[in-house]
Amino acid sequence: MRAFDVPGRSPVHAENGMAATSHPLATASALTILKEGGNAVDAAIAAAATLCVVEPQMTGIGGDCFAIVAEPDGTIHGLNGSGRAAKGADAAWYRDNGHAEIPLFSAHAVTVPGALRAWEALARRFGTLSFNRIFQDAIRYGEHGYPVAPRVAFDWARAVDGLMRDPGAERHLLIAGKAPVAGQRHAQPALAATLKRVARDGADAFYTGEIAAEIAATVQGAGGFLVEEDLAGMQADWVKPLSTPYGGHDLLELPPNGQGMVAMIIANILDSVGARECAPDSAARYHLMIEAARLAYAVRDAMLADPAAMTVAAEQLVSKEFAATLASRIDPRRRATDVALPTLPSSDTVYLTVVDRDRRAVSFINSLYDSFGARLVTPKSGVALQNRGACFTLEEGHPNELKPGKRPLHTIIPAMTVQGGRQAISFGVMGGAYQPLGHAHVLSNMLDHGMDPQAAIDHPRLFFDDEGVIRVESGIARKVIRGLREYGHTVEPAERPHGGGQAIVIDWTSGFLIGGSDPRKDGCALGY
Numbered sequence: 001m002r003a004f005d006v007p008g009r010s011p012v013h014a015e016n017g018m019a020a021t022s023h024p025l026a027t028a029s030a031l032t033i034l035k036e037g038g039n040a041v042d043a044a045i046a047a048a049a050t051l052c053v054v055e056p057q058m059t060g061i062g063g064d065c066f067a068i069v070a071e072p073d074g075t076i077h078g079l080n081g082s083g084r085a086a087k088g089a090d091a092a093w094y095r096d097n098g099h100a101e102i103p104l105f106s107a108h109a110v111t112v113p114g115a116l117r118a119w120e121a122l123a124r125r126f127g128t129l130s131f132n133r134i135f136q137d138a139i140r141y142g143e144h145g146y147p148v149a150p151r152v153a154f155d156w157a158r159a160v161d162g163l164m165r166d167p168g169a170e171r172h173l174l175i176a177g178k179a180p181v182a183g184q185r186h187a188q189p190a191l192a193a194t195l196k197r198v199a200r201d202g203a204d205a206f207y208t209g210e211i212a213a214e215i216a217a218t219v220q221g222a223g224g225f226l227v228e229e230d231l232a233g234m235q236a237d238w239v240k241p242l243s244t245p246y247g248g249h250d251l252l253e254l255p256p257n258g259q260g261m262v263a264m265i266i267a268n269i270l271d272s273v274g275a276r277e278c279a280p281d282s283a284a285r286y287h288l289m290i291e292a293a294r295l296a297y298a299v300r301d302a303m304l305a306d307p308a309a310m311t312v313a314a315e316q317l318v319s320k321e322f323a324a325t326l327a328s329r330i331d332p333r334r335r336a337t338d339v340a341l342p343t344l345p346s347s348d349t350v351y352l353t354v355v356d357r358d359r360r361a362v363s364f365i366n367s368l369y370d371s372f373g374a375r376l377v378t379p380k381s382g383v384a385l386q387n388r389g390a391c392f393t394l395e396e397g398h399p400n401e402l403k404p405g406k407r408p409l410h411t412i413i414p415a416m417t418v419q420g421g422r423q424a425i426s427f428g429v430m431g432g433a434y435q436p437l438g439h440a441h442v443l444s445n446m447l448d449h450g451m452d453p454q455a456a457i458d459h460p461r462l463f464f465d466d467e468g469v470i471r472v473e474s475g476i477a478r479k480v481i482r483g484l485r486e487y488g489h490t491v492e493p494a495e496r497p498h499g500g501g502q503a504i505v506i507d508w509t510s511g512f513l514i515g516g517s518d519p520r521k522d523g524c525a526l527g528y
Contacts, residue, residue, distance in 0.1 A: 002455060011454040011514050014527020018513040019043055020502035021352040022058070022430070022523035023149060026050040029137040030354050031526050033129065040356040041069065041126040042134055044364045045119050049138035049195065051350045053188055054146045055522075056173065056372065056384060057155045058430075059350040061194070061206065062215075063368040063386040064111075065118035066254055068241060068416045069126060070361040070423035076416070077125075078254045081118025081236040083111045083388070084405050088225035091394045091402040102390050102402065105162050105375045107224030109387035111408065113206075113215075115366055118236040120203040126360075131199040139199070142192025145185040149522035153182040159371045168218065168377035169384070190382030207231045214378045215385065222376055230405075241416075244268055244318050247276070247447030249417035249424055253318075253439075256307045260413040261314045263436035265296040268323030270440060273330055276448035281476075283483025286462060288332065290470060290489065293437040293463075294339045295326045300436075305399035306407040335488035349412050349435075351428035355504050355513055361426040363414035415439050424506055427453070430521075431499025434463045438499050446505070453503035454516030454525075461498040473497060 002008050012018065017040070019030035029050040030043035038046075044067070052060045065081035094102065102109050123131065148156070156179035163169040164177065172188055180186045197205045205211060212231040219226040241252040244264045251267055253260025269292035270276070278285035303312055316322060329336060349367035367386070374387035391409045392402035400409045411432050417425040425446065429438030438461070445456035460475030471494040472481060481491050497520035504525070505514040515525030 008458060009454060009519070011452040011516050012525040012527055013512050013514055015512050016357045016528050017355065018504050018515045018525060018527035019047060019352065019354045020504055020515045020517045020523070020525035021047050021051065022350050022500055022502070022518070022521040023051055023055050024522065024524050025054050025141065025146060026352065027524050027526050031528065033134065034356055035528060038129045039126065039358070040354040040360040040362045041122050042129045043354045043356070044352060044362040045123060045127070046134045046137065047352050047354065048119065048350070048364060048366050049135050050141065051366065053138050053141045053191060054149070055152055055350055056188070057152060057159060058368065059366045060368050060373065060384045061115050062113045062373060062383040063115050063366060064113065064388060064410070064412065065115040065366045066258055066412055066414055067118065067122060068252060068254065068363040068414045069122070070416060072358040072360050074418070074422045076241055076252060076418070078239040078241040079118055079121060079236055080239050080254060081114040081121070082257060082407050082410050083114040083234055084407050085111055085389055085392065085402060086225035086227065086230050087404045088227065089402060090404055091392070091396065094394050094402070095396070099394060101394055102392055104370060104387060104390045107219045107222035107374065107376060109390040110219050110224050110226055110374050110376065110385045111389045112226065112230050112234050113386060114234055114236060116198060116203040116206050117234050121236040131202070135195050135199045139192045139195050142188045142195065145187035148180045148182055148184050148186050150182040151522045153180060155371055156180065159375070162375040163372060166376050168379040169372065169375050171379065172377050172382045173372065188382055190380065194381045194383060207234055211381045211383070214381055215383060218376060218378045219385065242314060242318050246271060246443065249419045249447060251443065252416045252418060253413060255314050256304055256310060257407040258410040258413045259300055259304060259436055260415065261304070261318050262296045262300045263413065263415065263439035264318040265299060265323060265326070266292045266436055266440040267443065268318065268320055269295060269327045270444060272320070272324050272327035273332065276444065280445065280449040280459070281480065283480045283487065284332065286480060287484060287487050288330065289437065289441060290462070290464065291330045291336060294336070295329065296436065297433070298339055303399060304409050309399045309406065311399055333487060349430040351414065351430045351500070351502055353426040353428065353502050353504050355426060355506060359423065359506055361416065361423045361504070361506065363416045363426045363428055365412045365414045365428055367412045411435060413439065417443070422508060425503060427501065427503035429499050429501035434499045437463060438501060442501060442503065452516065453505050453514055457501045457503060457516045457518050463498050471495070
């Protein structure tokens with residue numbers, strides 16, 4: 001039970017359906033679909049489409065999508081909707097032209113957008129409503145405008161300089177050269193028109209024809225390699241989720257090229273070292289989380305890539321035996337000095353989850369990668385293009401080396417747990433590299449420390465930066481910070497909150513749904 005005399009919010013309880021997203025307008029879109037008789041897949045796509053308009057710094061139809069779907073009978077499906085590098089792009093070209101890495105905000109970082117193919121695949125397999133109905137809210141907000149939410153405005157203001165460098169971004173995403181402020185109306189009529197075409201003609205309207213030609217021309221005009229054939233070849237792939245036991249549940253994550261396996265490695269290490277025995281707000285627990293994450297991210301940096309290029313199978317890396325070998329390197333009272341930290345990518349992403357009356361559950365994540373992606377926007381169709389290609393390495397021979405038509409290491413990861421053969425928790429945490437640690441932290445809060453989903457998400461977070469400095473949110477107590485410093489960590493305040501997240505717990509005993517949504521964003525959970 002939370003303390004009602006301090007700031008906070010209660011979890012949401014409902015029976016017939018629930019949605020939790022990072023923006024209240026998107027949650028409302030999903031709930032409307034559920035009330036009209038649509039299922040969780042219909043509602044999730046509706047929420048995602050709305051988010052592409054009202055939270056444009058975080059997501060868009062020019063980005064990628066991953067999802068986990070649990071059917072009412074407990075059958076689980078995974079979907080990888082991540083795009084590939086242009087077939088004309090190769091790491092050797094960049095090395096020969098003096099690049100040590102792919103420029104973050106550039107046409108060179110643009111990969112094929114996968115989101116709409118993923119939405120289409122989900123709708124065809126599980127949906128009951130047409131895109132014409134599902135996109136209605138998104139189209140209306142694009143045409144007539146919407147009030148900019150506070151966190152959206154905060155993020156938007158930080159990206160103005162980059163948006164000013166691109167004519168399409170300036171036209172569609174700025175107002176007289178400035179970011180809109182909280183409460184100001186913003187509209188995206190060009191994007192609304194594009195959504196109308198997709199609603200009428202399907203995803204082919206985006207991946208072929210006039211829109212695809214404009215996307216290719218925009219990228220090529222800025223020096224990139226993407227061509228219309230790259231877009232036309234985009235396919236979303238159904239995949240089998242990875243699974244590992246944790247806290248009486250089975251944690252499910254999608255296999256690479258996403259970093260879900262990193263969350264599983266962290267959870268397995270925490271299980272191996274007995275982290276659940278530590279008090280939830282203790283320096284000892286946070287220390288073990290940090291050390292487990294440092295080891296898991298080092299594994300990610302060395303091995304994670306497009307599965308066709310990986311040298312070790314993900315199933316081996318998420319095994320309890322592998323975790324035990326990593327756990328043996330952890331000193332419960334001292335920071336390790338011999339873990340090489342990878343370069344940690346940032347990311348701007350939306351995560352949402354929906355559960356319907358039949359207990360069909362959808363764990364869904366959509367992203368442009370960095371804030372407004374590559375900061376390239378097609379002038380006519382208003383599509384902001386992702387910069388996911390910046391996650392490739394140019395290191396020759398590395399599993400994640402940029403190659404033609406290859407999928408990059410991906411940060412965005414949906415998650416779900418199963419207990420007794422039935423879906424139990426649908427959840428996810430946003431925040432670039434933070435996401436795997438966020439998954440392990442939120443899951444441990446619920447399964448090890450009995451927190452409801454809202455309390456588990458609210459709980460104060462920390463993460464390390466590229467230099468290994470531990471960046472703590474303001475909610476972490478001073479005595480915890482002192483303890484971490486005594487363990488050998490360098491600890492400083494976080495400049496911004498770490499990530500965001502949503503979760504819905506299915507209580508099969510009571511028959512109710514219990515939802516939470518991250519206060520670090522503008523969103524909420526709602527049910528009926």
